[in-house]
Amino acid sequence: MRAAPIAVTLSLLVLAACSPSVPDSGNVVYLEPVSPEARAARNAALQGTSGRGTVGLEPVAGSTTAVSSTPGAVGNDTTYTGAAPAQITHVTPPAVAVEQVEARPVPSRPSTGAPSVVGFALDTSHPVGQSVYARSNPSAERAARACARYASDDLAQAAFLNAGGPERDSAGIDPDGDGYACTWNPERFRKAIR
Structure with a gap:
């Protein structure tokens, strides 16, 4: 029982010793x-x-x-x-010498021969859901299962174009025939160049 008052007294002494001193506010x-x-x-x-x-x-x-x-x-x-x-x-800081650099053309991207998702978006103008291509046996359930295999809609669209899309849809990921696989939407690419 006597240890508690001693511990409290010691902690108060330690706190008093650690507290910063207040500067003399009467200094000129x-x-x-x-x-x-x-x-x-x-x-x-x-x-x-x-x-x-x-x-x-x-x-x-x-x-x-x-x-x-x-x-x-x-x-x-x-x-x-x-x-x-x-x-x-x-x-004012001293003037810094600025080196003039001559502009060079942007290098062209190598063509892989594969269709480009961005190029396809810019080449088309019809909205999502408008049937442009004929589909045999369209199934929304099959498309949902097939689309779940892709990490993103951009990857699904790229695979769709590489497999002969938009004319052919062997994977069944474009059941409405608009040429846009899964829920891929070309509008964001179109807005980027406006």
């Missing part, structure tokens, strides 16, 4: 203006036009520093005395 913020020479040197170094490897900001000699009027506050309630504070300037 000092801002010193930067001389025009130091600003020019910094800009030259940032743009890569000087031989100096480091960038330094030097305060203007004899200027009065800017002091925050409210402890811990920087921004809206800050008053400045003496010279103007340092200004942030926009630095």
